[in-house]
Amino acid sequence: MTDKKYPQFTDEHDMFRKAVRDYCEKELAPNAEEWEEARLFPREVFQEMGKLGFLGCRFPEEVGGAGGDTWYTAVFAEELPRCQMAGLAMSILVQSDMATPIINEVGSDEQKEEFLVPALKGEKIAALGVSEPGAGSDVAGIRTTAKKDGDDYIINGQKTWITNGTRADFITLAARTDPDDRYGGISLFLFPTDTPGFEVGNKLEKIGNHSSDTAELFFEDCRIPSRYLLGHEGAGFYYIMQNFQGERLVGALTGTSGAQIVVNNTIQYCQEREAFGRPLTGFQVTRHKIVDMETRLEACRTLTYHATDLFDRGVPAQREISMAKLMVGDTAMSVIDECLQLHGGMGYVEEGSVARAWRDTRLLSIGGGTSEIMKEIISKLMNL
Numbered sequence: 001m002t003d004k005k006y007p008q009f010t011d012e013h014d015m016f017r018k019a020v021r022d023y024c025e026k027e028l029a030p031n032a033e034e035w036e037e038a039r040l041f042p043r044e045v046f047q048e049m050g051k052l053g054f055l056g057c058r059f060p061e062e063v064g065g066a067g068g069d070t071w072y073t074a075v076f077a078e079e080l081p082r083c084q085m086a087g088l089a090m091s092i093l094v095q096s097d098m099a100t101p102i103i104n105e106v107g108s109d110e111q112k113e114e115f116l117v118p119a120l121k122g123e124k125i126a127a128l129g130v131s132e133p134g135a136g137s138d139v140a141g142i143r144t145t146a147k148k149d150g151d152d153y154i155i156n157g158q159k160t161w162i163t164n165g166t167r168a169d170f171i172t173l174a175a176r177t178d179p180d181d182r183y184g185g186i187s188l189f190l191f192p193t194d195t196p197g198f199e200v201g202n203k204l205e206k207i208g209n210h211s212s213d214t215a216e217l218f219f220e221d222c223r224i225p226s227r228y229l230l231g232h233e234g235a236g237f238y239y240i241m242q243n244f245q246g247e248r249l250v251g252a253l254t255g256t257s258g259a260q261i262v263v264n265n266t267i268q269y270c271q272e273r274e275a276f277g278r279p280l281t282g283f284q285v286t287r288h289k290i291v292d293m294e295t296r297l298e299a300c301r302t303l304t305y306h307a308t309d310l311f312d313r314g315v316p317a318q319r320e321i322s323m324a325k326l327m328v329g330d331t332a333m334s335v336i337d338e339c340l341q342l343h344g345g346m347g348y349v350e351e352g353s354v355a356r357a358w359r360d361t362r363l364l365s366i367g368g369g370t371s372e373i374m375k376e377i378i379s380k381l382m383n384l
Contacts, residue, residue, distance in 0.1 A: 006305065008071050008074075008305065008308075008309065009071060009075070013071055013072065013075050016057065016068075016072055016075050016076075017075045017078075017079055019052065020054060020075065020076055020079040020080070021079045021082055023048075023049075023052065023054075024079055024080060024081075024082040024083040025082050025083075027048070028045070028082075028083035028084075028085070028088065029082060029083050029084045032083070032084040032085050032211075032353075032356075035085060035088065035211045036085060036087070036210045036211050036356065037210075038211075039203075039205075039210050039211070039213070040166075040211065040212075040213055041085070041087075041088050041091070041211050041212075043125065043167065045088070045092070045122075046092070046095060046122035046123075046125055047121075047122040047123065048122065049092060049122055050120060050121040050122025050123065051121070051122065053066050054076060054092075054096070055092070055095055055096045055119070055120045055121075055122055056096070056120035057072040057073060057075075057076055057096075058070060058072050058073045059100075059104055059116075059120055060104070063104060063112050063116050063117055063120065064116075064117045064120045064121060065120060069312055070308055070311055070312035071308065071312065073096075073097060073246075073250065073253075074253050074305075074308050076096070077093065077097075077250040077253035077254045077257065078253055078254070078256075078257035079257070080092060080093070080254060080257075081254060081257050081258035081261055082261065084353055084356070085210075085211040085356075086208065086209050086211075086254075086258065086356075086357070086360035086361070086363070087208075087209035087210055087211035087212030087360070088211045088212060089254060089258075090163055090209055090212050090363075090367075091163055091164055091211075091212040091213075093250050093254065094126065094127065094128055094163045094164055095119060095122075095125065095126050095164070096120075097246050097247065097250045098128045098243070098246070098247045098250075099119075099126035099127055099128040099164075099171075099172045100115075100116055100119050100120070100126055100172070101243060101246055102172060102188065102230065102231075102239050102242070102243045103115055103116045103119075103172065103190070103230065104116060105239075105242075106230060106231035106232075106235075106239060107190075107230055107231070108227075110227065111190055111227075111228070111230065114190075115170055115190050118169075119170075124169040124170060125164055125167055125168050125169050126164065126168060126169070126170060126171070126172065127162050127163060127164040127165050127168035127170075127171045127172070128162070128163070128171070128172050129159045129162055129165075129171040129172065129173040129174060129191070129217065130142070130159070130174045130240060131159060131160055131161045131162065132144060132157070132158060132159055132160060133158060133160050136161070136370075137369050137370050137372075137373040139174070139186070139237060139240050139241075140182045140183050140186070140237060142157075142174055142175070142176060142186060143157055143176065144156065144157025144158065144159065144173075144174070144175045144176060144219060145157055145175055145176050145177075145179070146175035146176065146177050146187060146189060147177075148177070148226070149223070151225060151226050152223050152224060152225055152226060153175075153177075153189065153223070153224055153225075153226060153228070153229065154221055154222065154223050155173070155175055155189070155191065155195075155197075155219045155221075155222040155223075155224065156219055156220060156221060156222070157175065157218075157219050158201075158216065158217065158218050158219070159171075159173075159216070159217040159219075160204075160215075160216045160217070161204070161214055162214065162215050162216075162217055163212055163213070163214055164212070164213065165200060165203075165213060165214060165215025165216070165217055166200050166203050166213040166215045167213065168193055169192070169193060169194075170190055170191060170192050170193060171190075171191040171193060171217070172188060172189075172190060172191075172230070173188065173189045173190070173191040174186055174187075174188055174189075174236050174240060175187060175189060175236075177233055177234060177236075178234060181234070183237045183238075184234045184235075184237070185234060186234070186236035186237040186240075187229060187230075187231075187232075187233045187234060187235070187236040188229075188230040188231060188235075188236040188239050188240070189224065189228050189229055189230055190228045190230055191222070191224060191228065192224070192228075195222045195223070195224055196222065196223070197219060197220045197221045197222040197223070198217070198218070198219055198220075198222050199217070199218045199220070200215050200216070200217060200218075201215065201216035201217065201218055202215065202216045203215050204216065207359055207362065208356070208359030208360040208361075208362060208363060209359075209360050209363060244368065244369065245311065245317065245318060245321050246311070247368045248321050248322065248324075248325040248368050248369060248374075249304070249307060249308060249311055249321050249324070249325075251325055251328070251329075251364060251367070251368050252300070252303075252304040252307070252321070252324035252325045252327075252328040253304055253308070255300075255328040255329065255332045255361070255364045256297060256300045256301050256304055256328050256332065258332065258357065258360075258361065259297055259300075259328075259331070259332040259335045259336055259357075259361070260297050260301075261357075262335070262336050262339050262353075262354055262357045263290070263293050263294065263297065263335060263339060265339075265353070265354070266290070266339040266342050266343065266354070267281075267290055269342070269343060269346075270286055270290070270342055280342065286342065289338060289342065293335045293338060293339070296331050296334075296335060297331065297335060299327070299331075300324070300327055300328045300331050300332075303320070303323060303324045303327060304324040304328065306320060306324075307320040307321045307323070307324045318377065318381060319377075319378060319381045319382075322369075322374045322377045322378050322381075323374070323378060325364075325368065325369070325371075325374055326365075326371050326374040326375065326378070328364065329364040329365030329371050329374075330365060330371060332361050332364055333361050333362060333364065333365065336354070336357050336358050336361050337358060339354055339357075339358075340354050340355065340358050
């Protein structure tokens with residue numbers, strides 16, 4: 001449980017933390033090997049988390065949420081890695097913090113009732129459809145089009161690297177409504193996947209995050225009613241940039257916590273594993289490596305909590321959130337690589353969770369904006 005050196009967390013946050021931790025450790029983690037091998041976890045996990053109130057912890061009560069603050073999201077993001085499957089955590093966070101917050105912020109009452117409420121209940125699975133083969137971090141470069149035709153829009157194009165893509169019931173979809181306006185020509189739509197002309201292409205085989213599905217999606221003359229336009233036409237790029245802040249923040253929170261769990265497990269391993277007649281922690285080099293890792297993670301946690309505090313208070317935090325994601329992406333990978341080294345041969349076999357964490361963590365400095373893009377954002381905010 002959280003100690004009181006972090007005053008942001010109240011007794012209510014601690015109760016929520018225990019509920020999420022218990023569920024992840026008792027109901028999810030025992031299935032890790034099976035679901036990783038299957039390359040998918042059961043749909044029922046969304047429904048169970050919805051019933052437990054996890055998916056809507058910081059959404060307003062009027063849409064089925066719990067009305068909590070951003071620190072409930074922080075707790076949720078920190079405890080999810082205890083399921084021992086970063087892929088599952090990614091899929092759930094897409095549902096709770098990437099594809100749905102913008103619906104609550106700019107969606108109509110009808111859109112919230114049709115899409116957001118069932119998503120928070122876990123009855124409908126959501127995906128975020130932004131990335132394309134030629135437009136990953138460069139959101140303004142998307143080519144999928146949405147052309148107005150009477151009272152409808154006709155969608156044509158392709159998306160890729162879409163988490164939950166093979167089984168999403170709807171997609172929060174970015175498409176170009178004006179081919180001549182790079183930034184102001186993008187709009188967001190709520191796209192039901194039972195729309196004729198929609199097709200799931202390849203389910204992508206990744207080097208990590210195996211328990212989540214990641215797909216290519218194709219749209220051919222898909223006709224949707226104009227009431228599925230989310231917010232204002234032409235404002236999509238700016239909605240996405242706004243939405244990225246929450247996505248990158250939960251990435252930093254989850255990455256820090258996930259790396260801390262691996263370090264904690266590594267400390268226990270080094271205390272129990274003997275070499276040359278003494279435990280690994282009997283060697284100064286081991287102790288100092290552990291201290292270095294713990295120090296770096298504490299720095300990540302402090303920066304990420306600072307960014308969370310700004311975000312929760314509505315203070316512009318793009319700089320701090322980008323810094324947190326940049327720092328955590330690089331640090332978590334380095335720390336877990338060191339943990340694998342300390343495990344020796346046991347770190348290199350599939351039966352050890354450190355190998356899975358090593359594979360999964362590589363995504364942190366890529367997904368949601370690469371480390372290079374984070375540096376570009378920060379440099380612009382520094383007027384460099």
